[in-house]
Structure formats: structure tokens, C-alpha cells
Amino acid sequence: MSERYNAANVEPRWQKVWAEGDVYRADDNSEKPKFYALEMFPYPSGRIHMGHVRNYAMGDVVARYKKAQGFEVLHPMGWDSFGMPAENAAIEIGGHPKDWTYGNIKAMKEPLNRLGFALDWSREFATSDEAYYKQQQNVFLKFWDNDLVYRKTAKVNWDPVDNTVLANEQVIDGKGWRSGAVVEQRDMDQWFFKITHYAEELLEGLETLDRWPEKVKTMQANWIGKSEGLEMRFKWVDGDKVIGDKIYTGTEVFTTRPDTLYGASFIALSPDHPITKVLAKENSEVESFRVDCAKIGTTEEAIATAPKLGFDTGLQVKHPFTGHPLPVWIANFVLMGYGTGAIFGCPAHDQRDLDFARKYDLDVTPVVLPDGEDAANYAIGTEAYTGEGTLFNSEFLNGSNKTDGITTAISKIEEMDLGKGVTNYRLRDWGVSRQRYWGCPIPVIHCGDCGVVPVPEADLPVALPYDINFDKPGNPLDRHPTFKDVDCPTCGKAARRETDTLDTFADSSWYFARFAGGNTDDAPFDKKIASDWLPVDQYVGGIEHAVLHLLYSRFFTRGLRDCGLLDLPSGEPFAGLFTQGMVTHAVFTDADGNFVMPADVDDKDGKLIHLETGKTITKGDVIKMSKSKKNVVDPNDIIEGYGADVARWFVLSDSPPERDVEWTEAGVIGAWRFANKVWALVSETPKMNPMSVATDAKDDALELRRFAHKAMAKITSGIESFRFNTSVAQIYELTNALKKYQANDDAKAEALGMLIRAIAPFMPHLSEECWAHLGGEGLCYHAPWPAVDENLLVEDSVTLPLQVNGKRRGEITVPTDISKEDAEKLALADPAVIRTIDGLTVRKVIVVPGRIINIVAS
RNA sequence: GCGGGCGUGGUGGAAUUGGUAGACACGCAAGACUUAAAAUCUUGUUCCUGUAUAGGAGUGCCGGUUCAAUUCCGGCCGCCCGCACCA
Numbered sequence: 001m002s003e004r005y006n007a008a009n010v011e012p013r014w015q016k017v018w019a020e021g022d023v024y025r026a027d028d029n030s031e032k033p034k035f036y037a038l039e040m041f042p043y044p045s046g047r048i049h050m051g052h053v054r055n056y057a058m059g060d061v062v063a064r065y066k067k068a069q070g071f072e073v074l075h076p077m078g079w080d081s082f083g084m085p086a087e088n089a090a091i092e093i094g095g096h097p098k099d100w101t102y103g104n105i106k107a108m109k110e111p112l113n114r115l116g117f118a119l120d121w122s123r124e125f126a127t128s129d130e131a132y133y134k135q136q137q138n139v140f141l142k143f144w145d146n147d148l149v150y151r152k153t154a155k156v157n158w159d160p161v162d163n164t165v166l167a168n169e170q171v172i173d174g175k176g177w178r179s180g181a182v183v184e185q186r187d188m189d190q191w192f193f194k195i196t197h198y199a200e201e202l203l204e205g206l207e208t209l210d211r212w213p214e215k216v217k218t219m220q221a222n223w224i225g226k227s228e229g230l231e232m233r234f235k236w237v238d239g240d241k242v243i244g245d246k247i248y249t250g251t252e253v254f255t256t257r258p259d260t261l262y263g264a265s266f267i268a269l270s271p272d273h274p275i276t277k278v279l280a281k282e283n284s285e286v287e288s289f290r291v292d293c294a295k296i297g298t299t300e301e302a303i304a305t306a307p308k309l310g311f312d313t314g315l316q317v318k319h320p321f322t323g324h325p326l327p328v329w330i331a332n333f334v335l336m337g338y339g340t341g342a343i344f345g346c347p348a349h350d351q352r353d354l355d356f357a358r359k360y361d362l363d364v365t366p367v368v369l370p371d372g373e374d375a376a377n378y379a380i381g382t383e384a385y386t387g388e389g390t391l392f393n394s395e396f397l398n399g400s401n402k403t404d405g406i407t408t409a410i411s412k413i414e415e416m417d418l419g420k421g422v423t424n425y426r427l428r429d430w431g432v433s434r435q436r437y438w439g440c441p442i443p444v445i446h447c448g449d450c451g452v453v454p455v456p457e458a459d460l461p462v463a464l465p466y467d468i469n470f471d472k473p474g475n476p477l478d479r480h481p482t483f484k485d486v487d488c489p490t491c492g493k494a495a496r497r498e499t500d501t502l503d504t505f506a507d508s509s510w511y512f513a514r515f516a517g518g519n520t521d522d523a524p525f526d527k528k529i530a531s532d533w534l535p536v537d538q539y540v541g542g543i544e545h546a547v548l549h550l551l552y553s554r555f556f557t558r559g560l561r562d563c564g565l566l567d568l569p570s571g572e573p574f575a576g577l578f579t580q581g582m583v584t585h586a587v588f589t590d591a592d593g594n595f596v597m598p599a600d601v602d603d604k605d606g607k608l609i610h611l612e613t614g615k616t617i618t619k620g621d622v623i624k625m626s627k628s629k630k631n632v633v634d635p636n637d638i639i640e641g642y643g644a645d646v647a648r649w650f651v652l653s654d655s656p657p658e659r660d661v662e663w664t665e666a667g668v669i670g671a672w673r674f675a676n677k678v679w680a681l682v683s684e685t686p687k688m689n690p691m692s693v694a695t696d697a698k699d700d701a702l703e704l705r706r707f708a709h710k711a712m713a714k715i716t717s718g719i720e721s722f723r724f725n726t727s728v729a730q731i732y733e734l735t736n737a738l739k740k741y742q743a744n745d746d747a748k749a750e751a752l753g754m755l756i757r758a759i760a761p762f763m764p765h766l767s768e769e770c771w772a773h774l775g776g777e778g779l780c781y782h783a784p785w786p787a788v789d790e791n792l793l794v795e796d797s798v799t800l801p802l803q804v805n806g807k808r809r810g811e812i813t814v815p816t817d818i819s820k821e822d823a824e825k826l827a828l829a830d831p832a833v834i835r836t837i838d839g840l841t842v843r844k845v846i847v848v849p850g851r852i853i854n855i856v857a858s
Numbered sequence: 859g860c861g862g863g864c865g866u867g868g869u870g871g872a873a874u875u876g877g878u879a880g881a882c883a884c885g886c887a888a889g890a891c892u893u894a895a896a897a898u899c900u901u902g903u904u905c906c907u908g909u910a911u912a913g914g915a916g917u918g919c920c921g922g923u924u925c926a927a928u929u930c931c932g933g934c935c936g937c938c939c940g941c942a943c944c945a
Contacts, residue, residue: 004897042945084943084945156943167943169943169944216862219861219939222860222861223940298942299941299942300859300942301859301940302941304941352859427942428942431942431943434943436943504945505945542945543939544940547942548945549945581938653882654870654884655871659864660938662869662870667884671883677898680898725871729871729883732882733882801877803877803878805925806877844925845925848877851877852877852926854925854926856925
């Protein structure tokens, strides 16, 4: 008699058993080999979403699988709980960011636990816990002591109506999201982490990360952007100049293409270049040009996509080789943060320069001739040529290729004492100042006499005051009655406390070390314990973090190492990384353009209508689920309707983990049916030992064993290589084979025991229930991973496809160890082959042992 | 704009990484069971050639390398991620 699988009854029961047995607690002192499994911890938005379910289900598969393989597994969870949404909520709906945040944590923990993840909650913390940010401040001061922190001015988005700093995402089409005012750029004193100190190490370290996706390493390498180039001076045509209070002999530019120097037709300064700034003071036209540029925005994207804008300063420099004058422009696409903040424009061989030159009618002189082009007729149209070629129109460089031309040009400039070859990085230092309340206070004090003074360690934490309000825009810390007023720790005079808080990326740059090293109060973490667990063996998270979070963490672990807080010579926090794809869903909008939740949309004969209003709904792009677009599906509905195992199984089946998965209702039902199928199979079976090994099996029983071991081998390799969908397919096949098998013998017990243990990482509740039903010893969670008998994987015969001229015409079944000669003879004797090659001459027979036979005939 | 990735039946996807394209699943169709429905089971299901144990086409599009290309190379198209103050 089979009964329906009742997830609502079964799942809480096992969750209670696991909790009471405290089975997921990791032992720091275990003798077993250690395995640290970690998923990117969530921001407590208040609801879990399908992306969380997918992310944590993947990590859970790894954690449970490694446990079954005999590892001591650390699999912790916590909360990335500082950030803007809490402040936005306080502004929009009232309340306090702290209450909102901790309420959300409470609300999210329950459904997370309902999913049955093998998490060690004893190590839980939130980054907004005073105990955590106290240590965050401690780390900041240690970084300061080790010269990894400094202060400089940098630009921010300034909303002139709200008088507040805006995040990039709060600037929409150049306007403040609330006020609608045109956003300006404003210089502010800000704190920076010196990530560029490790630029080379961060780049070289990528080569050691053999369990990271290539694409992530490529993106990081490009982000660091190491380039060899030339930093050189273009001298003014009319001698040294006093600009402002400094004497300039010319202007310094950086270039990676000194081979194209003869193609230079102008010099372009950044709108933020020191010379530009001085000129702006003297000339209101320059100033208004700078103001225009400042409206574009601070992101590289905005600058790169904005129409090219230029201003001719009237200044001229001398070409170092020809002596010809070149005009000096100010151009909106030149970044102050990269190189020297000035370039020479070579329009023929750089697209941005070309766009600029065409707009302002500047010379375009090609100096690189592509292979096969004729020097006399070669001209540049609207596309710059950036490829390889032979230099021409370039006097002493003529005839060189790109690489040689670069070397020669650099030595020539060095000889002329106008510059030198340099290594440049695109990577900029990490600005961490945020003019916001809900973050970790930066532990420094500004004293009129002593300057910037760190808060003494004994005075930590600098706690966030609770009595704040969001009546007005801006940072409440800045207008708090007492927070700012402190005595200088050095001289004791009245001083001002720093009111900026740290970028929340700092919080998530070392949380994994605190998970491992404990909630210590005198140090960020226990050095020895944290160093024993680190690096994280398997990190799982979204591809959207490919650069920033992962790079910042790699910086932090190096900083912690060099401050003596962590024993991690490589500096690499994550030995293995997997970036999963996103959960996507179509966006629905009504006629007025309002977003509509999928749950409120009904499909009536192919027409989409709103459930309540009956209005027509339009299906839009399939994109990442996000609250703002309302294209979200609540996992709680799935868990309540079908159970946690079904939700987990669904997000892991079918789609390859690295790819985006589109949420569909139909897939859930399939997962639900499978769970029932497994339960039906097990509940109809009498008690039998799931740890059986049927070594005496013959005939059908032997066939089942072979099948089970082959499937098990593929299930295992699927998990090892993060292709859970292929493991799932093999589990389906094993289940189908077991359903067809009638006898209740040792072979069935073995295969069924394998099946139950194989599904355990995916559907832990169901597997415990099955394990208990069969009479398995202890918990399935503690059962070892099934061992595959290699001898059972070996086939004695193999079916080879027969191709004629690359087209399949038949197949033959031959012994696995057949010789090439015999295989060829059999292939040529095959009736289908004979029919196809009739009238043709066999030119060649290619035999790939165990794979294919291809006959080439004409 | 720049950097990175993805594209295979009606749908999600598989293909031991250059060797039988479409495993497995969803959906659909037919049948069995049932008073009936649900559930379950069986069979079929890339497209075209009116018949198929035969032939042809086919992995976004165009071209190339190879005995052999979903896989490698070049060029396009479409979509997604990131671009330093969203997390």
C-alpha cells in the first residue's frame, strides 16, 4: 500500500530531529579533513526569493555531499544587514532602520529554516550587530596603522534640492530620484582603502585560482587593467607657462599606443584636470563647459555613452618628433582617475578620438597600415582601425609592427628626456565614505589641532545612536545633537566625530573569516581557528558579484594577513568559486505601464488579464526577479503548497546551475510528482538494509547493480562539477530502473540505498523519511556517500556508429577490446555501409576506438 | 560605449569537451484503469518528403578549418551581467 507523500507532516518532523541533535554544528577541533562551504549571505529585505532558494540549495548540496564524504563541514549563515534599503524604508514608511532590519531578519530566518538547509546557526551574526561593526572598526584602524587607509577628495552625486549625496542608482537620467533636480558633482573629502597597493598581487593571484570560473578571472584581470605604456610630456609651443600658481613646461599624457604618436592630432585634458580647473577660474566659458560635463554623471557608463563634448583651450603644444603644433582641448570622455588625466588623440586608431575629431573637424592621419592595404589610398572613414599592421607616415617608425613600434617610440621619448615607459593600472583606490546613517561608523575624530585622530581601540565601538530621525534628507548622524561632539583623544580639546559610515561592501569583505573564527570581542576573529578553516573551499553566489565583492574580499584578506590578523599566505579567501545564474521571470505591465505581480496575472485562452481588475496585461522582457519590477514569485507559496524538498528539487533540476533559469509553474508540478514517485517506490518496499552490497548478484540483479553503479558514478561527477541538473537526470533514470525491478533482493536494497543517499543532498527530508522506512541505521544525513565499484562500470561490448563521409548510416556492436583492423573489416561488411558506398572508392577508414568509425569514400 | 557571458525540438535542457544531436524531464497526443474525474501506468512525440525498416534538412545568422563541428576560428544578430555610492 502506498500512501501520498505528506511533506507538511514529514518536513517539520525531521527538522526537529536535526535541530535537537544539533547535527549541523561544525567542530573546530575535528580530526576530519575540513570543508568550508559558503553561499553569499543575504541582505535582509524581509522576504526570501527564488534566487536565495537556488543559491542556498546549491551550497547545501555541496555541504551535505561533502559531509557524506567524511569531511568536517562548516556551513554558516548570517546577514548582510547594513545598507540603503533600511533608510529608504524609514523615509518612506517611517520607523527605524534598525527595527526594520532586525524585523526582516526574523521574518526571513523562519522560511530559510523551512527549507531544511544544513546550516550551523550557532555562528550567525548580522553585520549591523554592534559586536560585528566594533570589529569592523577595529579592522579599519589596523588598516590605518598599516598604511592601507587614506583621505582625499573625490566626486559625489549631489542633489541640490535635497542637499544630499545620492548613490548612482538614485540618479535617474541625471536627476535625483526624489527631488527630480539635475544632479551636480561635488568634491568631498573621503576615506579610501588602498586596494591599488595590491594591484599586482591581486592580478597574479588570479592565476592560482584554478577552481574559479575563467570568465570571473578575466573580468577581474580586465578590471585591474594592467597596461604597459608611456607617460610623456608635450611641451608648450611657446615655452614654460605659469598656470595658477605653478609653472608647467607642458602637459603630461599617458598612452598605451606610443607607436601611433605620428598620428596625434590633438591633446585632450579631463574636465577635472588641474590645468582645466585653473583655466576655469580664469575663463567663465571653461567653467560653464565643466559644469556641463558635471551633469553627465559619475559612472563610467554615463561618461562613455554621453555624446562627445570638447572645448578648445586655445593652448598649443609641440609634437615631440615633428615639432608641429597640436591644439589642447578639454574633452568630456577623458577620465581624471586613469593615467595622467590627459591623452593625445590619435583619431585614426582610436574610436573615441575619431568620433571627437569628426565632430570638431580635427586632422585624421592614419599611421598603421592594415595588411593588404595600399598606403597611397588608405583612408579612415567613420571607423578607427585598432588592429595590427605596419607603421607608415611615421618617419623613423616606418615599417615596424605595433609591438616594435611601441618599444622604439618609448626609448626615443626616454632619450629625449620627455618621459618614460610605465606600468599603469585601471584599478582605482576604493572610496569607502558614505554620507549615511545605516552603516558602520568610521572610527575617527577630527581635531582642530591634531588633525585626523583615530578613535582609541579601548573606546570602540563607535556605536550608532538610536535616537535619530529622517525628517530631513541627508545623514541623520550629521545633525544628531551629541554624536558629533567629542573630545580629541590626543589633546582633549573639543573636536568633531566623523559622521561618514563605511561602504557596506566592507562588511561583506571579511564576514567569512568571522563565521570561521567565532564571535570574538577582542579581535575580529580567532586567528588560529579562522586560519584553519580558510580559505572557503566552495563559495557560491551570483555572477553579478564577479568583480566588486570578490575583488574587495581578496583585498581584505591580504590586508588582514599583512596586519597580522590572519594566517593566510596566499591571501586568497575563496579557493573554489561557483557563480550561479539568476532566477528570471517575465515582467508584466498593465495598460498604464504599472508593474503587476505574476501571481495577479491570469492566462485566459492565451490572453493575459489582471485577476482582480480584468484589465489586459502585457508580457515583457524575461529578466532577473526584482522587487521594483514586481516579477517575483514567493518561495513560501511553493513551500506551503508542495514542501521544501520540492522547491529545492525544482530549482536544481533541469537548468544548468550557471545559467539563468526562468521560473515556470509547470516545472514545480513535475518536481512534486517525482518526490511522490520516490516515496511510492520506497513505501511499497518491505524493510531492507539500505547499506547492502549485493556482491553475489546474477542476471537481472547484476544488471540492476551495473545500472545503479553507473548512475551513481554520473550522479557523483555531476555534483563534483556543479552540474546538478545532470545528476538529477541520472537520479530519474535510476528511479525508473528501480520501478521496473520486481524482486525484493539484495540488489534492490543496494540500488534503493544508493538512490536514497543520492537524493539526500537535494531532498533531505524525503531521504530521511525513506531511510527510516527501510530501517536504515541512524540518520541518512550521517550515512556515507555510496561507493562506486569500478568493475561494474566496465562494458564488454560497445555499439559504434558507422559513418560514410561524416553521415551516420548504421551501427555495429563489437567487443570493447576489438582491434582497429577487425573493426574496419566489420564496418565495411555492414549492409547499410555496402549500400551507401556502392559505386564509390573507399579512400580512408577512420576508426576511433570505442567511439566511431568513419568511412571516407568518393 | 567598454569588459564578460549566453543562444540546441512546442518548453527546460543532455551530448564523456572534436566523434550517433535531442539523454532526462515538462507539455502534448493516443491507449489502459475508473461510473466519472484526479492520480497512476503504457506507447508516441525535432522538422520536411501525403506512406518509411528509406531519404533530406537541422544546434541564432553568414563564412572557414577538419574524415568528422552544438563543440575550434572569423564576421554579424539577439538577449543577459558588470561598469567602482544597489546589494
